[in-house]
Amino acid sequence: MNDPATTGAARAAAIAAYRQAVRRRVLIVAGMGVLCLFAFALDISTGPSALPLADVWAGLFSPDTLSAPQVTIIRDVRLPYALMAILVGAALSLAGAEMQTILNNPLASPFTLGVSSAASFGAALAIVLGLSLPFISADWMVPLNAFVAAFASVLLLEALARSRAAGVEGVVLFGIALVFTFNALVALLQFVASQEALAQLVFWGMGSLGRATWSNLSVLAVVLAVTVPFSLRSAHAMTALRLGEDRARSFGIDIARLRILSLLRISALAATAVAFVGTIGFIGLVGPHIARLMLGEDHRFLLPASMLTGALVMSLASVASKIMVPGALLPVGIVTSMIGVPVFLFLIMRKPERV
Amino acid sequence: MERYGESLSIAGLSTGYRDRRIVQGLTLPAVAPGTVLSLIGPNAAGKTTLLRALAGLLAAEGSVRLGDRDLVGMALESRARLVTYMPQSLPQRVALTVLEAVIGAERASAVDRDEADRLAIVERAMDVIERVGIGHLAMTGLDHLSGGQRQLASLAQALVRTPRVLLLDEPISALDLHYQLKVMKLVHALSRERGMIVIMVLHDLAIAARWSDRVVVLSNGAVAADGPPAEAISAEVLAQVYKVAARVAPGPSGLQIDIEDTLPL
Ligand SMILES: Nc1ncnc2c1ncn2[C@@H]1O[C@H](COP(=O)(O)OP(=O)(O)O)[C@@H](O)[C@H]1O
């Protein structure tokens, strides 16, 4: 081992392997991006009205060649749905990846820990009470209220995660309690809601892309555009946090600040997604875990890869929701749960490799 | 690489947890640059607490000075350029390789370096990993290491930041004899090369005696003895602090310490 010749060769091999791993990760992230594009194309060319891919592209780029209803289907239904699937998948998965690191809990995600439920309660409250603020349009009011409720729930979770009493399982159990609590509160709101508000509320029970519009798409796009750069900027700090909190702090990272900013991002991402498509289960859990398996936990790669994985899974789930039951459009939340539940169980049952 | 020249002095340091003071008014005469100081003492004496306070991880009162800088009032980020703390353990289930973790330790925040040095970040991480003796494990995941190998990977993460003050919490507790000695020699050599001050918590008195310039015995959060190993480690101190009957005599290499029996608590 102390023979300099072999050491030199081994050293070069290790460094080469590291650089190779970095290149491989860049390629994987790029590849995931390409797959997302394919899934997106597949998504916009799938639907009850038979429109072949070629027609869809024609509808997008030279609408004159198609009939007016066809153009409407493409522009106002297919395209916003497909975009919403991509954006919601990316938002929930990024929120899940950050939550898993910040709470140091592999089971964390907006859905499993009740943040989505809190957000849908906030959104339901805004709708039932008809909350409004001057200068804020309804497109923003519902997500804003969802955000306030989501942020309150993540603050609770974080306080619990930090008090050593709870442990990883304790936080998960508390999250489940949050899910039940907020679902009960939403049910209570449904009970007192007007007929019209009720119709809107029911839709949260099973997340669906059916309400995607250009204006709420743009709200989600703005939220992503604001949060993603900050998220990527804290990638190094999050990687260090995985090495232990004391260690990361002794590297000079202000963990309290990192946590609170991350929780703000998580709330904003989860709340906006929930406000527009309802509660979509498990994307925030499945996306980051697939990304972690492929790339490890260097957050420079893990965060973007989580977003892309989430977007890809969501987009494929959207396609599946259209073709699984011929003639019917399933709520996409049902599909993501069918994928997510087995993954969730697997993560719970998995034994630690080493004690 | 420049050689550091500041001494560390601690005066009237008090720290602890919300409901409990652990260390009360602790004072240590100046620790000279290039010193390896071993902190020994029974379980729950406050060794970890003291190291964490020195690293700025626990609120503290009193003064901790490095040269003419006061560390207590310093922002965590500035302090992290001077002081690095190696905790007792690494978390489980982390999907990073040894090399990634060491690179991550350096990238976590700014370390004082000139530009040329900064470019060689992978090379430098690899140097440190080789020096602690796990070069062959550089691309192995942290989760696939044995307890001792994890401890070496953890040490490498602290060393790569080239601090002026290195605080090591039980760095050799899980190591076999070969690596215990290897780490002690490495720490000793680095402190001499760089003028780095090393404060390390050890349980093995013979190793502490053989490899430190100075030994501080901590008991109930207070200094029970402080000095060169032969002065700090005496039969009286061991009886008082550890409740053991021991014979301590100068030996061929360092001290000859025979622990003969336990004393009633
Ligand atoms: N996070 C904590 N909160 C409250 N008390 C603590 C905490 N960590 C350690 N202590 C207490 O502080 C005392 C000193 O502990 P520690 O510094 O870890 O001892 P040592 O490292 O010497 O074994 C012990 O009595 C321990 O119970």
Ligand SMILES: [Mg+2]
């Ligand atoms: Mg300790």
